[in-house]
Amino acid sequence: MPSSPDRILVIGATGMLGKPVAERLHAEGFAVRALARSPERARNLLPAGVEIVQGDVAEPDTLARALDGCAGVHINLKGGPDEASYERVEHQGTRAVAQAARTAGIRQLTYLSAYTITAQTATSPEARAKWRAEEAIRASGVPATIFRATWFMESLPLFIRGRTATVIGRQPHRLHWLAAADYARMVARSYQTPAALGKELYLYGLEALTMREALQRYCAALAPKARVLTIPVALSAGLARATGDAELRSITTLLAYYNRHGETGDPATARAVCGPPKLTLDQWCRQRAQEQGITSARLAVG
Numbered sequence: 001m002p003s004s005p006d007r008i009l010v011i012g013a014t015g016m017l018g019k020p021v022a023e024r025l026h027a028e029g030f031a032v033r034a035l036a037r038s039p040e041r042a043r044n045l046l047p048a049g050v051e052i053v054q055g056d057v058a059e060p061d062t063l064a065r066a067l068d069g070c071a072g073v074h075i076n077l078k079g080g081p082d083e084a085s086y087e088r089v090e091h092q093g094t095r096a097v098a099q100a101a102r103t104a105g106i107r108q109l110t111y112l113s114a115y116t117i118t119a120q121t122a123t124s125p126e127a128r129a130k131w132r133a134e135e136a137i138r139a140s141g142v143p144a145t146i147f148r149a150t151w152f153m154e155s156l157p158l159f160i161r162g163r164t165a166t167v168i169g170r171q172p173h174r175l176h177w178l179a180a181a182d183y184a185r186m187v188a189r190s191y192q193t194p195a196a197l198g199k200e201l202y203l204y205g206l207e208a209l210t211m212r213e214a215l216q217r218y219c220a221a222l223a224p225k226a227r228v229l230t231i232p233v234a235l236s237a238g239l240a241r242a243t244g245d246a247e248l249r250s251i252t253t254l255l256a257y258y259n260r261h262g263e264t265g266d267p268a269t270a271r272a273v274c275g276p277p278k279l280t281l282d283q284w285c286r287q288r289a290q291e292q293g294i295t296s297a298r299l300a301v302g
């Protein structure tokens with residue numbers, strides 16, 4: 001198929017953060033193709049105009065087919081919860097995509113990494129896999145934009161079980177919570193300006209709030225019966241050991257890591273190249289309340 005400058009393959013388009021990117025690219029007029037392990041599931045989730053191809057980053061043949069005729073590829077993968085899965089999906093999967101992208105002559109690769117990722121701070125299974133993925137992208141020689149994003153607002157409901165929103169560890173760092181809609185707009189913009197190529201961009205939202213503060217705002221607006229509870233990392237690790245809960249063990253390892261690392265990047269270049277974020281946490285909560293039909297949402301700030 002001849003390459004179209006507007007055709008972009010999105011890998012992870014069914015995911016919490018990849019879906020808004022696929023939708024935004026589609027809304028801005030790009031020809032979006034989604035690589036999906038389950039095309040049927042993807043069809044139900046994505047806009048009708050998005051082309052869907054069956055594939056898996058662990059099967060390189062499927063990647064060549066999916067990249068055929070594309071000018072760009074956006075990688076929005078998630079591995080875990082065990083270390084082997086982070087390595088297989090995030091590192092080896094990304095490396096396979098980058099190598100296939102080089103063979104296919106792809107002109108731009110974009111990748112969702114995280115704000116803590118450096119050679120020195122790649123000390124958790126997730127961070128190691130992401131650092132190796134970034135290295136594989138750089139080694140491939142494909143012109144790339146790496147998005148080192150902070151915590152997303154969309155993660156906040158994931159902390160809540162029943163009536164408890166649990167913070168593992170003190171989590172002392174103030175984080176500029178980012179809305180997926182702002183991230184999606186910035187990714188779309190990166191495909192419209194050559195200034196984005198060869199950059200590692202720190203994507204931060206507008207306001208700095210600790211994890212606890214952000215959860216309190218979220219709960220006030222959207223889960224008023226929930227209370228925010230902080231538990232020590234050691235207690236969470238002990239619970240995971242005692243119950244054999246692999247997911248809790250992985251979440252504890254993840255949050256122990258973020259307990260140690262705050263935001264150190266500078267978001268100025270990302271904002272200059274891809275535009276500034278627009279949504280505060282309260283605005284995002286209001287939008288979400290509307291989407292969920294919660295008319296009596298009590299917003300922390302009016």
Ligand SMILES: NC(=O)c1ccc[n+]([C@@H]2O[C@H](COP(=O)([O-])OP(=O)(O)OC[C@H]3O[C@@H](n4cnc5c(N)ncnc54)[C@H](OP(=O)(O)O)[C@@H]3O)[C@@H](O)[C@H]2O)c1
Binds near residue numbers: 011013038079151
């Ligand atoms: N949450 C945050 O605050 C935050 C902050 C910074 C960075 N991030 C990073 O954002 C990334 C994406 O997170 P998310 O919440 O969007 O994850 P998610 O909802 O779990 O989505 C992951 C996507 O990856 C796809 N996928 C997994 N294995 C695959 C494979 N072998 N081949 C092809 N596709 C595969 C999944 O497709 P299926 O539909 O087939 O399962 C799904 O579309 C993660 O790496 C995370 O670390 C998150």
